[in-house]
Amino acid sequence: MANLVMFCILAVVILGSAVMCVTTTRIMRAATFMLFVLFGVAGLYFLLDYTYLGAAQISVYAGGVTMIYVFAIQLVNKRTLQGLTERMKGSRVLWGGLLTIIGCATVILVLLKNQFLYAAMAAPDAEVPMKAIGHALVGANRYEYVLPFEFISLFLLACIIGGLVVSRKEK
Template structure:
């Protein structure tokens, strides 16, 4: 009885979370939904006489793998939400149809099977002298070779990830001398003006005024300006609004120094 209740609650939650994962626009929500599904499955394993697998599921999946997913999401950009434009016409419709067809196939196939009464794991585990002991016997006798291969696989995976994620430094790191030389060669030897200098307001998203009274576009951070434009937070003053809009549209390619500093913060 208890198992039935657990099953139905967790089945509803896990299927709902799985659907939420597929249909959520934001990748971080998808990751959280996947975490929910994995926790539900861990409880289902525990209910089904597999406490070892439940622990491994929580440690490996929700602990390690989900953290890795979230970590990479932060690296790649949390706002990398999907475009829902179809590149192949009608692809989504056919995909959903295929999914439904698969579900019907599974339900019909499994619904037609008559299972013998459940054997259960009690006899096996009693023969092996306890659950953990019988798992260990199985793992370290019958499957010992596969187990050893697994260690090689894990080392290979770690090395592969390191090789793939490593970036070769092709040019010399710019020294302080190079940086200051580049700055004096460019059009801004001085630091950029801070927002709010000579301005009538001191908000960080309002451009500073130059001595001649015009708005200094470079004083507003590009990202802040873009946020203002996207959320309709432009000021009343048309001149300031124009300056902010202009800053937001400006598409300055990232400099190498900026990129490497981004890498560091990542």
């Protein structure tokens, strides 16, 4: 019962912070709300007794949000940081909502078509051993994730280099 209460609290924190992250107009507040979302996800890992993943979530993503703070301060002008930004147009909000509904419908259709939900309900007590998760993360065979991880790391490196190039002051 305590796990269910903690899950509900973490779910409310995660969902509330995620909504506030995408709806606020101030970049520092958005980064702070994103930090709350990431801490909430780490709390879910701790709730599932995946302490290593929870600690990695906190250390890696807390560092990442710190980098967002640094880039936000360096790359965004003073007026934007103070909240003097332009408001969104109604048509952009309408298109964003429409695309969100289409995306959610696509995810639900894929879940129902591939029967992921039914398979998850059939074996709720099946526990995946940590060794299997480790092999899946560092393996290079089919359905293993070392190559996508490397591609993402190269993409993030390119983003960091691009941010440094953009933040350079022209003489």
